[in-house]
Amino acid sequence: MTKYTVKKLAKAAGVSVRTLHHYDRIGLLKPSIRTAVGYRLYGENELLRLQQILFYKELDFGLKEIAALINRPDFDRIRALESQKQLLKARRKRIDRLMSTLDKTILHIKGKIKMNYEELYEGLPKEQAAAWRKEALEKWPDQVKQSEKVLIGMSMEEFEVLKSGFKENFETLASLCGHGADPASERVQQEIDRHYHYILRFWGKPGNQVEAYKGLGELYLADPRYTGTGGAPFGLFMKQAIDHYVTSLPA
Structure with a gap:
């Protein structure tokens, strides 16, 4: 089975050799083999573990949090990948929406447009939105009216x-x-x-x-x-x- 030196792994993953040395020191990513002369060698399991680390870093997890997650006895690599995929999808949706808003702004869709309260609940089934608003008005009438006033003014x-x-x-x-x-x-x-x-x-x-x-x-x-x-x-x-x-x- 192919083994990667620290230099080859760093190049393949787009990280520095220094980063891999640091991960080794803190116990986050140990090489599968350390030769008699001190060379680090990494196998497939370490490559997959590094992928997990880099995905979590992309999602703004700290190294201590990453270590706590991937060192858990019940850690499931497939489940982790599926969860990371969902988190990245949510981030992509947010970026897509922000890009859409920028496009509208560039196209000179400007100024305040008068909205009504139905537009505040757009995207929800109409009956459900009406029921939720009724429930909220019964529990917190002043808060709901204040909130709707602020939002309609946007x-x-x-x-x-x-x-x-x-x-x-x-x-x-x-x-x-x-x-x-x-x-x-x-x-x-x-x-x-x-x-x-x-x-x-x-x-x-x-x-x-x-x-x-x-x-x-x-x-x-x-x-x-x-x-x-x-x-x-x-x-x-x-x-x-x-x-x-x-x-x-x-x-």
């Missing part, structure tokens, strides 16, 4: 960017949950930070909204619509992630 471009970004963020959190990510991990907390700031924009209430956001975590846990998302108890995942996040915010 241009269509601003609203589409906000909506598509939030959707991509939510899909990424669901995928991380499905992959068994720790709610307190750096990667999840990065997405929760994005989620918090999206929520503030939807609410139309900039500034510190720690208690309100913590309450949102309770709602995720209590709402059966969020049970099972991503193949795991998503409501519990979101509550735990939000609870961890708010401890880092000023009271």
